[in-house]
Amino acid sequence: xxxxxxxxxxxxxxxxxxxxxxxxxxxxxxxxxxxxxxxxxxxxxxxxxxxxxxxxxxxxxxxxxxxxxxxxxxxxxxxxxxxxxxxxxxxxxxxxxxxxxxxxxxxxxxxxxxxxxxxxxxxxxxxxxxxxxxxxxxxxxxxxxxxxxxxxxxxxxxxxxxxxxxxxxxxxxxxxxxxxxxxxxxxxxxxxxxxxxxxxxxxxxxxxxxxxxxxxxxxxxxxxxxxxxxxxxxxxxxxxxxxxxxxxxxxxxxxxxxxxxxxxxxxxxxxxxxxxxxxxxxxxxxxxxxxxxxxxxxxxxxxxxxxxxxxxxxxxxxxxxxxxxxxxxxxxxxxxxxxxxxxxxxxxxxxxxxxxxxxxxxxxxxxxxxxxxxxxxxxxxxxxxxxxxxxxxxxxxxxxxxxxxxxxxxxxxxxxxxxxxxxxxxxxxxxxxxxxxxxxxxxxxxxxxxxxxxxxxxxxxxxxxxxxxxxxxxxxxxxxxxxxxxxx
Amino acid sequence: xxxxxxxxxxxxxxxxxxxxxxxxxxxxxxxxxxxxxxxxxxxxxxxxxxxxxxxxxxxxxxxxxxxxxxxxxxxxxxxxxxxxxxxxxxxxxxxxxxxxxxxxxxxxxxxxxxxxxxxxxxxxxxxxxxxxxxxxxxxxxxxxxxxxxxxxxxxxxxxxxxxxxxxxxxxxxxxxxxxxxxxxxxxxxxxxxxxxxxxxxxxxxxxxxxxxxxxxxxxxxxxxxxxxxxxxxxxxxxxxxxxxxxxxxxxxxxxxxxxxxxxxxxxxxxxxxxxxxxxxxxxxxxxxxxxxxxxxxxxxxxxxxxxxxxxxxxxxxxxxxxxxxxxxxxxxxxxxxxxxxxxxxxxxxxxxxxxxxxxxxxxxxxxxxxxxxxxxxxxxxxxxxxxxxxxxxxxxxxxxxxxxxxxxxxxxxxxxxxxxxxxxxxxxxxxxxxxxxxxxxxxxxxxxxxxxxxxxxxxxxxxxxxxxxxxxxxxxxxxxxxxxxxxx
Numbered sequence: 001x002x003x004x005x006x007x008x009x010x011x012x013x014x015x016x017x018x019x020x021x022x023x024x025x026x027x028x029x030x031x032x033x034x035x036x037x038x039x040x041x042x043x044x045x046x047x048x049x050x051x052x053x054x055x056x057x058x059x060x061x062x063x064x065x066x067x068x069x070x071x072x073x074x075x076x077x078x079x080x081x082x083x084x085x086x087x088x089x090x091x092x093x094x095x096x097x098x099x100x101x102x103x104x105x106x107x108x109x110x111x112x113x114x115x116x117x118x119x120x121x122x123x124x125x126x127x128x129x130x131x132x133x134x135x136x137x138x139x140x141x142x143x144x145x146x147x148x149x150x151x152x153x154x155x156x157x158x159x160x161x162x163x164x165x166x167x168x169x170x171x172x173x174x175x176x177x178x179x180x181x182x183x184x185x186x187x188x189x190x191x192x193x194x195x196x197x198x199x200x201x202x203x204x205x206x207x208x209x210x211x212x213x214x215x216x217x218x219x220x221x222x223x224x225x226x227x228x229x230x231x232x233x234x235x236x237x238x239x240x241x242x243x244x245x246x247x248x249x250x251x252x253x254x255x256x257x258x259x260x261x262x263x264x265x266x267x268x269x270x271x272x273x274x275x276x277x278x279x280x281x282x283x284x285x286x287x288x289x290x291x292x293x294x295x296x297x298x299x300x301x302x303x304x305x306x307x308x309x310x311x312x313x314x315x316x317x318x319x320x321x322x323x324x325x326x327x328x329x330x331x332x333x334x335x336x337x338x339x340x341x342x343x344x345x346x347x348x349x350x351x352x353x354x355x356x357x358x359x360x361x362x363x364x365x366x367x368x369x370x371x372x373x374x375x376x377x378x379x380x381x382x383x384x385x386x387x388x389x390x391x392x393x394x395x396x397x398x399x400x401x402x403x404x405x406x407x408x409x410x411x412x413x414x415x416x417x418x419x420x421x422x423x424x425x426x427x428x429x430x431x432x433x434x435x436x437x438x439x440x441x442x443x444x445x446x447x448x449x450x451x452x453x454x455x456x457x458x459x460x461x462x463x464x465x466x467x468x469x470x471x472x473x474x475x476x477x478x479x480x481x482x483x484x485x486x487x488x
Numbered sequence: 489x490x491x492x493x494x495x496x497x498x499x500x501x502x503x504x505x506x507x508x509x510x511x512x513x514x515x516x517x518x519x520x521x522x523x524x525x526x527x528x529x530x531x532x533x534x535x536x537x538x539x540x541x542x543x544x545x546x547x548x549x550x551x552x553x554x555x556x557x558x559x560x561x562x563x564x565x566x567x568x569x570x571x572x573x574x575x576x577x578x579x580x581x582x583x584x585x586x587x588x589x590x591x592x593x594x595x596x597x598x599x600x601x602x603x604x605x606x607x608x609x610x611x612x613x614x615x616x617x618x619x620x621x622x623x624x625x626x627x628x629x630x631x632x633x634x635x636x637x638x639x640x641x642x643x644x645x646x647x648x649x650x651x652x653x654x655x656x657x658x659x660x661x662x663x664x665x666x667x668x669x670x671x672x673x674x675x676x677x678x679x680x681x682x683x684x685x686x687x688x689x690x691x692x693x694x695x696x697x698x699x700x701x702x703x704x705x706x707x708x709x710x711x712x713x714x715x716x717x718x719x720x721x722x723x724x725x726x727x728x729x730x731x732x733x734x735x736x737x738x739x740x741x742x743x744x745x746x747x748x749x750x751x752x753x754x755x756x757x758x759x760x761x762x763x764x765x766x767x768x769x770x771x772x773x774x775x776x777x778x779x780x781x782x783x784x785x786x787x788x789x790x791x792x793x794x795x796x797x798x799x800x801x802x803x804x805x806x807x808x809x810x811x812x813x814x815x816x817x818x819x820x821x822x823x824x825x826x827x828x829x830x831x832x833x834x835x836x837x838x839x840x841x842x843x844x845x846x847x848x849x850x851x852x853x854x855x856x857x858x859x860x861x862x863x864x865x866x867x868x869x870x871x872x873x874x875x876x877x878x879x880x881x882x883x884x885x886x887x888x889x890x891x892x893x894x895x896x897x898x899x900x901x902x903x904x905x906x907x908x909x910x911x912x913x914x915x916x917x918x919x920x921x922x923x924x925x926x927x928x929x930x931x932x933x934x935x936x937x938x939x940x941x942x943x944x945x946x947x948x949x950x951x952x953x954x955x956x957x958x959x960x961x962x963x964x965x966x967x968x969x970x971x972x973x974x975x976x
Contacts, residue, residue: 065585065588097553097610097611097721099611099613099721100553100610100611102611103608103609103610103611103612107608110598120591120595121591122585122588122591123585123587123588123590123591124591125587126614126617128617129614129616129617129618130617131619131620132619132620132699132700136700211620212620212624233585233587439928439961440927440928440931442961443928443931443932443935443961444931446935446957446958446960446961447931447934447935449957450935450938450950450953450954450957453953462938462950465938465941466938469934469937469938470934472934473927473930473931473934
């Protein structure tokens with residue numbers, strides 16, 4: 001596996017050649033959602049970004065174990081270990097058991113991911129399912145001297161850690177700056193220092209979610225779940241950890257500190273962060289009234305939206321920007337992506353009908369190389385998409401008789417479409433985003449080819465037989481002057 | 489809520505009026521799958537049975553919290569606490585992390601449930617996610633004197649329990665009969681008595697899945713997960729516990745013993761068990777070659793199957809027998825259900841077009857009453873379906889002008905359809921439960937039929953052509969003596 005994949009490592013702030021620890025195996029961890037509300041565009045961008053990484057690594061031949069967690073406990077309203085648990089609060093308001101809230105929003109998240117053609121991860125661990133593993137890591141951190149116990153709660157000692165190691169190496173933040181920007185809040189008096197963060201919190205009487213521990217009946221801090229679950233399934237050292245840029249500090253900074261303190265080493269080789277989404281140039285937020293959930297987006301059900309947008313349009317829109325650039329949502333840009341998707345759909349239809357000739361006036365192998373180079377360059381999906389749009393122009397030109405192509409090169413062109421557009425970018429061209437869709441579509445094309453051949457051989461009985469078989473499956477076909485069209 | 493629902497309680501062996509502990513709330517627990525292989529007809533029957541109960545209780549106005557678990561640890565190959573963990577064994581064979589096996593089959597199970605229109609439960613807890621809760625219950629049982637520790641493993645003391653309470657009250661089995669039928673197996677010497685069962689097993693070095701405990705680094709026994717998770721989410725006493733009849737002994741018998749020993753009381757008010765499925769009169773089993781998975785059934789991809797069956801046909805087939813009767817699979821009976829589904833679809837189409845008149849010659853309100861009575865009589869779905877088929881006759885008669893109906897009664901008739909057929913029985917008439925996968929599989933079947941026809945006509949060129957087309961799409965086909973098999 002002679003990979004030429006370069007990945008921008010947030011830790012070193014440069015693009016690095018990707019070298020897995022144990023090739024052909026790759027361990028990939030990405031932070032998943034806290035399931036107390038519907039997923040929005042930000043969730044979609046993060047999920048699609050690491051889905052494309054998962055797909056591309058698999059395409060390169062790596063055997064990828066991809067872990068994406070579900071946060072179902074410990075994520076408090078404020079980053080300063082204050083406020084109510086987000087899930088418990090929702091449960092209180094809705095008069096439900098917290099795990100009913102979790103199940104409900106997790107199911108909806110999965111449905112959104114299915115619509116966006118995001119593959120399920122290899123393992124989707126839940127924080128409440130790994131309380132023991134979190135406690136084991138906390139014990140290691142205490143034993144190493146980097147955590148202290150106050151009134152049944154356990155806090156990570158940031159100052160002690162920073163004296164021995166370097167707190168802030170991922171985010172580039174400096175302890176002194178952080179301290180001067182932190183107000184000591186009421187109720188934080190348990191902490192030696194306001195930068196310290198909770199590893200275990202003693203549950204107050206109103207807290208429904210709690211488990212026994214040697215420190216108290218309580219619940220884990222938010223940061224510790226990812227450190228415990230990633231290393232449980234990927235080993236103490238693994239290849240890639242991803243997440244949104246909003247998680248870089250404090251969440252990922254704290255993960256590094258926990259690993260170094262508890263395991264004596266950095267767990268992660270490559271840290272990857274996708275950038276944020278803005279809405280018409282503004283930060284997205286509930287208070288700004290521009291908070292659009294994916295369901296609203298797919299249904300056109302929000303005052304900002306001029307229309308509904310197909311999940312594949314949204315996926316294409318996300319991939320038309322590089323994952324490290326900010327991505328601005330606007331109706332215009334989504335509508336542009338909608339046109340782009342249509343171009344791909346039309347090109348794929350034409351591609352199925354192209355007749356090969358004895359000579360190629362175009363060179364798909366060069367194009368394939370360019371596609372690979374784009375992805376190898378830190379997943380440059382906008383450049384890859386530009387090449388694929390170039391391919392649609394070729395297809396149009398061949399279709400119009402302005403260019404010609406041999407059977408071999410035609411197969412090459414088809415392979416570029418199926419490999420890069422479908423397998424790597426995960427763009428499904430049927431608009432129905434179901435697994436097996438692509439295969440069904442290709443099967444229909446194959447069957448229609450057989451039918452065309454039968455007609456050419458005057459075997460109309462077979463041609464009709466094929467039409468009937470397809471009709472039985474709910475597929476209608478229409479013979480036009482440009483070939484056969486079909487509809488499910 | 490003046491319910492007249494009668495439920496057959498396996499514990500008392502009679503139909504009892506259903507009285508929830510805290511109306512309008514109902515706590516319902518049903519055993520879910522051990523996720524180490526694809527779901528088959530038996531899984532479908534159990535899931536559909538308790539889905540209909542969940543739907544009917546909700547229809548009656550109850551607020552149901554429905555828990556259906558996922559068993560992802562502790563289910564050993566033999567009921568006598570011997571053999572390998574089923575999931576670990578699969579993981580070893582497939583060279584995967586056990587939780588990858590769990591995730592893979594859990595996703596497939598969820599997809600099957602979606603196809604069968606089985607609603608997701610309110611909470612779907614996993615055994616590995618509740619190790620602490622299981623340990624807490626085990627401690628209670630030890631403290632109560634009904635369990636003993638040997639070499640780091642904890643066993644339930646059945647003889648001690650039976651002396652104080654009554655082991656066998658659910659299954660009606662007698663200790664003496666059980667003992668005379670039990671051989672003391674090698675390696676069971678840790679147990680005082682062969683009827684004792686493991687609550688916690690010390691992990692041997694080859695066992696990958698293990699957690700710390702005060703007894704040993706080990707893993708929970710299978711039976712304890714359901715007792716721990718049901719009571720965590722439904723309280724120490726709850727309304728209904730369901731499962732397949734194959735789980736009655738020892739699984740549910742052991743659950744009762746654990747609750748009585750640990751909590752001092754029976755947790756469950758009503759025990760419900762669905763009966764088994766036979767295949768052409770035979771027990772279903774891998775060794776008998778009649779083990780049909782749901783995917784195979786939906787795709788028609790098994791030598792026993794004459795065709796593929798839509799998930800809704802399978803659901804209707806299941807509901808055409810009472811859940812406490814055995815249900816025999818045969819192509820004829822499935823084909824009969826297919827015709828039945830078609831009758832409902834046609835009737836629903838006609839129903840939408842019926843013109844009301846000034847006078848009714850039929851009485852839907854009486855019919856509605858009969859539907860309710862059928863469900864109240866221990867979920868008598870075959871009787872309910874007979875009434876609904878009667879309704880299709882009415883609809884045909886009205887449509888043909890042989891009978892007339894007023895606007896009010898027409899609404900009543902529509903309501904019977906939407907309430908009982910759609911909401912309670914969960915029969916969807918839109919055909920939208922087909923996934924792309926299914927379509928792809930049906931397309932493959934269609935193509936293979938064409939190929940068989942071509943071969944029968946000695947058109948081997950076409951037959952080869954079809955084989956090549958499928959190969960190009962990554963589908964290999966194999967001609968066996970019982971027909972064609974294929975693999976993607």
